[in-house]
Amino acid sequence: MVELLIVVAIIAVLVAVSVPMVIHQLEKARRAVCVNDRDTMRLAAAMATLTDDIDWTTYSDSAAVIAKLKEMGLIEEFECQSGGTIYAEENSIKAGNVSFRCTYHDDGEKPGDEEENLTGTGSALKKLQDALQKAWESSNKDKGNTTFLQEFFKKNNSEDYLQKEKVSDVLTEDQIEKLAKSMNEKQPGYTETQIKSVLQKYANSELTIAPYVLTDGTIVYYYTEDASRFGTDKQNHSTTSMMYYNGTWYMAPMADANRLKTDFYPAKFFSMSPSELFEKEGWIAVN
Ligand SMILES: [Zn+2]
Structure with a gap:
């Protein structure tokens, strides 16, 4: 028995x-x-x-x-x-x-996504997407046109398109717990407690959300220390550990005992779609 x-x-x-x-x-x-x-x-x-x-x-x-x-x-x-x-x-x-x-495998759209349910960051991004779409249509400019984007962000108050969310609003204690666990599985060299304290430090830091426009017109949001670098500069924007794409925040997969690996540039997306990249580099959905 x-x-x-x-x-x-x-x-x-x-x-x-x-x-x-x-x-x-x-x-x-x-x-x-x-x-x-x-x-x-x-x-x-x-x-x-x-x-x-x-x-x-x-x-x-x-x-x-x-x-x-x-x-x-x-x-x-x-x-x-x-x-x-x-x-x-x-x-x-x-x-x-x-x-x-x-739309699913390349663009990461979840089937049946309802736009009207968007709140917070999602609704800010939708507003920006609509405004940009209108500007593109009336100007007839290519979506990858950097000068056009620079002018757009100069003319329009970029603040309008930002959701003032603190990192700790998105990265709650509960999520930190879960993230520390999955990050620890990816890199057993550090203890879960060590990774958790790094995540807590990150959640309490003063960061702003900035939009970044990909060459195909897709917009991602990312937490940055330098909000003046609006998503138009292909070379010199700051790095990030958290990105918002298609309704979900994603977290960079690696941390050491002292810090998150923040060597990630949104411009990396130029070579592939965000969903492909998240999968390839093992980014973790925060939810
Ligand atoms: Zn498909």
Whole structure:
């Protein structure tokens, strides 16, 4: 009987350990399918330009491109298995060399996100996003145009787009507890207590939230010591340990006994999407 109980207990532990792993593997597989589908679509679009002389620059938007590819029988209905939407990227249509993105896997949008539920940082970011979108549309400037952004932030009072949240508002005691645990798992060289005290120091420091505009127009917010460095300077903005993207704050994964590793620049996002980068570098969602 005791042996049977032990076996049952071991199985229970195994199930508990393996369920998250299976879920992780499943999501990895779904991502792979999504990437593969988008590659197929990209090739189909390229083929259409070669064999049928299709000029994609004359197509108005993603829907028109996808409709044409279907009409030509080059693609079937592709759907992201994780609930994202696959779309032809705007700039690639303009360039005539169509590539596809996924709202979930590339842009990190959670399916079914409701904008009107945004509060705090989320609503400040939404306000900035809307104002920038309007400015872009009326100026016809490219979203990666740095001079335009510098002028925008000079003209508009940047303070309007800032949510005055203290770090401790976002990084609560409860979250510090959880974060210290997962950071300790990533780097067992320091004790949980050591990491916790570093996080507490960080939470109590005087930092401001600054927006940073990526080349595709996506905005991230980050905690910085130097709020005058608004997100327009590609070389000389300060580093950060916490970033807000698509409704969630993310924390840099590493700390030593004395400090958080704050050598992270938002500009690193220029080479990949925030969600890809968070995954690659192991950033931790704060919630
Ligand atoms: Zn996807």
